[in-house]
Amino acid sequence: MDPQLSHEIADSVATVIIRNPAKRNAMTAAMWRALPPLLDELAGDPTVRALVLTGEGATFCAGADISTLQGSPAEAQGLAVAAEEALAAFPKPTLAAVRGHCVGGGAQLAAACDLRLVEEGALFGVTPAKLGIVYAASSTRRLVSLVGPSTAKYLLFTAELIDAGRALRTGLVDEVLPEGELDKRVAELTRILASRSQLTQAAAKEFANGRTDRDAHWTEQARGSGDTAEGVAAFLERRRPRFTWSVPTAE
Structure with missing residues (x-):
C-alpha cells in the first residue's frame, strides 16, 4: 500500500488514519x-461533529519520513508545521487515539x-x-x-522516549487505557462529544487556544443559536438536548 491518509465518517465522527x-x-x-x-473538507461537513486521528495497526506515527528531509529540510519542516497548525485550528473537537510509537512529527x-x-x-x-x-x-x-517548560525542555533537549505513564503524569496525554480497550473508550468519548453543544465546544476551543478577544462574537452566536434554551428545556424535561448550532461552513 502506498503511504496515504484515509478517512471514514460514522455516527457524526470522522476518523483520519495515517497509513504507511x-x-x-x-x-x-x-x-x-x-x-x-482534508481537514478543510471535514470541517465543512455538517454531519461531522468530532474528529479522531489515529495510525493504522499498532503504531500511531513514527514521525516524518526521514528521506524527505534530504532535499530541503526547511521545506519538509514547513509542511509539517502547516499540517500541525491546520489540525490545531480544526473547529470541532479532535482526539488522537495512540498506540505504539508517537514520535517526532x-x-x-x-x-x-x-x-x-x-x-x-505507547x-x-x-x-x-x-x-x-x-x-x-x-x-x-x-x-x-x-x-510545562521543564518537561518540554527535557523532551526537546534529550530526544528521549517516555512511556504512557510518564506522559499521563506530565499532562501530555489525558487517559491511558489497557491493551484492547482503546477503541471502546474512543467510541464512548466521541459519542459524548458529538452529543454536546458545538457552540459551547467551538467557543471553548478558541478561548483555550488563546483567542480571548472574541467574547462579543460568541455572545452574539449564543444569543441567536437557541442552544441555551434547548439545553435548559431538555434538562427540565429530563430528555436529551437537540442542539442545532453548527460550525459555519467556509464561503
Whole structure:
C-alpha cells in the first residue's frame, strides 16, 4: 500500500488514519500536504461533529519520513508545521487515539489535537535534537502549554522516549487505557462529544487556544443559536438536548 491518509465518517465522527506501514506510519511530504485540505473538507461537513486521528495497526506515527528531509529540510519542516497548525485550528473537537510509537512529527500531530487517549505500551518522543532541527516556535509553545517548560525542555533537549505513564503524569496525554480497550473508550468519548453543544465546544476551543478577544462574537452566536434554551428545556424535561448550532461552513 502506498503511504496515504484515509478517512471514514460514522455516527457524526470522522476518523483520519495515517497509513504507511512499511515505515511505522511515518508521514511523507505528500501526506503532510494532504492533511490541511482534508481537514478543510471535514470541517465543512455538517454531519461531522468530532474528529479522531489515529495510525493504522499498532503504531500511531513514527514521525516524518526521514528521506524527505534530504532535499530541503526547511521545506519538509514547513509542511509539517502547516499540517500541525491546520489540525490545531480544526473547529470541532479532535482526539488522537495512540498506540505504539508517537514520535517526532507524530507527537506534533498528537499535541495539536484537543485530547489524547493512548493504549498502555505507547511511547512518546520529541526528537529534533537527533537531527539538528530547530523545532518551530509554534510547536514548542504548544508542547509547553501541555507539559510545562521543564518537561518540554527535557523532551526537546534529550530526544528521549517516555512511556504512557510518564506522559499521563506530565499532562501530555489525558487517559491511558489497557491493551484492547482503546477503541471502546474512543467510541464512548466521541459519542459524548458529538452529543454536546458545538457552540459551547467551538467557543471553548478558541478561548483555550488563546483567542480571548472574541467574547462579543460568541455572545452574539449564543444569543441567536437557541442552544441555551434547548439545553435548559431538555434538562427540565429530563430528555436529551437537540442542539442545532453548527460550525459555519467556509464561503
